[in-house]
Amino acid sequence: MSLAKEKPFVVFGYGSLIFKPPPHTISQVSGFLKGYVRRFAQKSHDHRGTPEAPGRVVTLIHKEDWDAFSGEDPFPEDDTVWGIAYTIDPVYSAEVRDYLDYREKDGYTVEYVDVFGHDAAGKEIVVVPSAMTYVGRPDNPSFMGPEPLDKLAHRIWLSSGPSGRNKDYLYALVDAVRRLAPESHDSHLFALETRVRALDSELPRERID
Template identity: 30%
Template structure:
């Protein structure tokens, strides 16, 4: 029986928004997690863009894989396209991922940044990262909340992201237990 998987590396890890059969930590190779997308809708605006995660070329990325029931696949993909493709900054790809607990290799749909898109920010210095994270606010809330929630969930999964850790220190981040719950 064919399996249907989604790979999440940002907010999909902690707010998938779709029904799934099971989830498991996973890794994709050839891409890394990066705050490399100017957010004009969900976490910012064209006038004051925030930043959101993208899978960018090179390295590997730990994230979360979600198995979706075959009968829910079409509605799940429709939901994800509406959520992730608002400005078409991502390219929907099927990639082989490795499930961490079982060691199984599976095909999963994930969203990779389109480097030719005008919202591709590339590698920003720490001051620019901080400025965009502090200023960004969009229809899904504050960019700051998005970044700190992502970092909280990475830490819960024992995933160390040096760039996000440095950014969190610049932002005055305290672990979840020491601050109010963020959405």
Template identity: 35%
Template sequence: MKPRDIIKEKSSMWIFGYGSLVWKPDFAYKKSKVGYIKGYKRRFWHGDDFYRGDKEKPGRVVTLVEDQEACTWGVAYEVTDCQIEESLQYLNMREVVLGGYITQMVEFIPKEKGQGSLLALVYIATSNNPIYLGPASDKEIAAQIAICSGNTGHNIEYLIRLADFMRISCPEVEDEHLFSIEAALLNIFSDCGGIKLLDPKPILLGAT
């Protein structure tokens, strides 16, 4: 189903982000809410040969994998009126054309108590995508992230900013997959002084 068909004649809609969109939406929106969706788990199983990697060394970014027992936390953005068309045009290039994602509609549940669920648009990369990388061990994923960078910056930045978001905005949530990969990455660089993240790229302390 195309976004244009979903939002036809609507004056507002919600877009759910669970990867780089949680800290870098780069489109105008009316309001945002932290919350989660059910039935999906976030995994670093998708390849990125533009933003956080290249053709020779594709980076690792997150996608959603169906799991009825799981939930994924992120941020939903409300876009209204002319923001709808502008945001969808931007995200179509960012997520679909360059990222290989498809769109789905999901039920978003805000973290803030007393608010009802919302219908939100989400971008998901499936195993049918040619740059889909699939499962790997935490150490293998971390090792790949450690050596990749693309047009937006280093793959390390992507991982660390996502982990930071979870700790700051969802401190009660234990994202084992995300934090295990972060721990494996930090272990890789522990002998050279660790990793210091500077905007827009991370600096590896002690590395030459």
């Protein structure tokens, strides 16, 4: 009697996992999501900030949830959430899942998403079905929701935590997304980068009020 094969463990990275992949990856596929928004809308108490002065990191948000907010930061229709789907060596699936759960423990919830790409004719297709990912739902205690872009940029520019400076996280993510999909639109990331780099050249380091 043959045994059914265990379903491969695939995780979709849309933030730091793009530039700092999980261990024991045996293959990876780049692609994009539909129906989600990527925003710096999650507090970081343990990586890019502290409990007393949390930084900001990206999370996925269902587009309908984001649209229900105040509208001060709408999601442009031509923006796309690009990332990478990593397939983990089955031998290490449990170990890597524990590692990721710890890494994403600050308010994230596991969901499963279809990852899209394009075939040779340019048609949208699902390239990876049902990949696991971590989503910051609006009801989690670390969720910030929309903030004015200048205030958010200032927070990122100032914040730092055990994993390093918050702005370095932003810069690494922007560079990774540009390399991953040069044709992609991610107005939120690129607008934040512009503002934070301007702060680098214009302002002395100071505390946030």
